[in-house]
Amino acid sequence: MFGLAVRSLRKRAGGFAASFVAMFLGATMVMAFGAMQDTAISSDATGAAEETLVTMSIVVGGWGSALVILAVSSTLALSVRQRAEEMALLKSVGATPAQIGRMVVGEATGLALVAWLLAIGPGLLGGAALLSLLHSTDQVPESVPYAFGPVALGIGLTLTLVSAVASAIIAVTRIARAGVIRSLADAAVGRTRMSRKRVAFGIVFLLLGLNLAVVTATVMKDEGMDAMATAGQADIMASLGLALLAPWLIRWAAGVLSRPLELLFGVAGELAVSTLRRRTAQMASVLMPIILFTGVATGSLYLQQIENDATAAAGLVSTVEQKNIATLNFVVIGMILLFTAVILVNTLLAATAYRRGEFGRQRLVGATRGQVVGAVALEAAVLIGLGLVCGVVAAMFTVVPFSVARADALVPDIGPLVFVAVALIATALTAVTAITAAHRAAKISPVEAASL
Incomplete structure (x- = not known):
């Protein structure tokens, strides 16, 4: 062997x-x-x-x-x-x-x-x-x-x-x-069914993230920048938890969006819904890095901005320790951006290339090449939307409690531009990779592809 x-x-x-x-x-x-x-x-x-x-x-x-x-x-x-x-x-x-x-x-x-x-x-x-x-x-x-x-x-x-x-x-x-x-x-x-261990680990990570969020907003409220130690881990825990529950999230989204997609996009919508339901595990492999990318990057960037604003509002000059933590946060963000981006692209390429036979069979029973590629684009759109929503939810495990601890406000006075930038990067990576890979895979003749 x-x-x-x-x-x-x-x-x-x-x-x-x-x-x-x-x-x-x-x-x-x-x-x-x-x-x-x-x-x-x-x-x-x-x-x-x-x-x-x-x-x-x-x-x-x-x-x-x-x-x-x-x-x-x-x-x-x-x-x-x-x-x-x-x-x-x-x-x-x-x-x-x-x-x-x-x-x-x-x-x-x-x-x-x-x-x-x-x-x-x-x-x-x-x-x-x-x-x-x-x-x-x-x-x-x-x-x-x-x-x-x-x-x-x-x-x-x-x-x-x-x-x-x-x-x-x-x-x-x-x-x-x-x-x-x-x-x-x-x-x-x-x-399509998740193992009990996976569900259990997903729930445990979410509970750990919730616990860190509560500790940040209560115990660490008067501890200044020390609250970053607990807040910075909360969104990572939540992102991991939601990523592990990705198959369930995809099944839920497919059920909710099935009728609208079929009515609005016809054959392409039907193909997309069918794939999301049948190949939940494969689609989950793509959704996981989107959630991690969005959740951790958004939470970490807002965390650092809240701390910077709190330091400036107090009229203080950043200390060596604060610079140390800022550097640490940006290194973490950079590491996650690079790692999850490459994993997302490679997973999408591998998953889409494997589906050449499926694409060929769909075309043999009447689907056009445009409908096949359109279905992949719709699948990517669903995964992007779901990933961004889950990423925002995960980021809130850090943003809200840390804003309470450092700014006495549930919502920081920063604006949505940070999230918009993260969302645009995640969307571009997923959409461009998925559509390009599907375009290449669908170039093969239906008869040849069906035999793969």
Whole structure:
């Protein structure tokens, strides 16, 4: 099965692209921040410099790790679901569930090791750029030299391997254990029901976010900028919770919007609604990064603006600690923008390319190429709208309580431009990628595409 895994990676390189990119970027990001811990240890930094380096490595690296795990699990699950028919055929010729499981885990392990090795160089350069940023803002003295060593390498390897192997095991378990007929049925219509564990984790993250929001508005109300410590985590928790519940959100949206879409857009609307209902899990893989992108970016940007306004209103000059936190917030935002944007694009490309056969069959039964592409555009529109709404809800877990704590107001006097900018970026990334990928996939002749 290990040999089969290696051959599968060679033959299906395109199918593993999204997972590989998630692992590569994740390892790069985690090692870059892990290098701050190596720098703190090797340089014997003390005081504020040591605190800054440790905070960067633990706080940002920790949340980055959570995003990496979610991204890797989502892309690997998509890849495994797309191969349900292949696995059913393997079982029909005698392969056991354990053998199929070892094959998928072997593929994930191989991907993880290659991704980690290739990420060492970019991780090293990223860590150097991060320390240079801290030097330029006087948060770490110029005398503190850069170090990239065992902490960065160990964290990068461990996170990449663990997230890849664990995600592969979870993704393949249900498919491997199901009978041949059940597996073929799942491959044809997809799986729409969420596991109880996923629902439980989604609810737990939402409750944790709510708890942090309440603590920010009450316990931290008179604690000044210290309230950022709890408020800054609330929208991340809420975004993760809503992202995990993405399949349920898509089913709900499809039910509410089915009639309007069918009446307004005809065949394209019917195709879009059918896909949202049948391929809920695949669509959820696209919705998740939209929610994370919108929720965390919006919450973090408004958080920093509220703090800046509160400091200015009090007639105070920003301290070194405030500059440190501002830098941390902008680094987090930049990290999330880059990571989730790339994952969103890669997931959309992988999911749309896989549907070439579906597009061909739709055209063979009478749908035009324009109707097929139009259906994909409508699917993207639904996902964008749903993602933006969920992102706003998640951001409110941070914005409202922090505004209460720092400005004594439920709604900050800032305006919607920050959210509009975030929404435009998310919309452009999703719409352009989805429509372009669908256009390319629909270029293949219907007969040729239907056989894929």
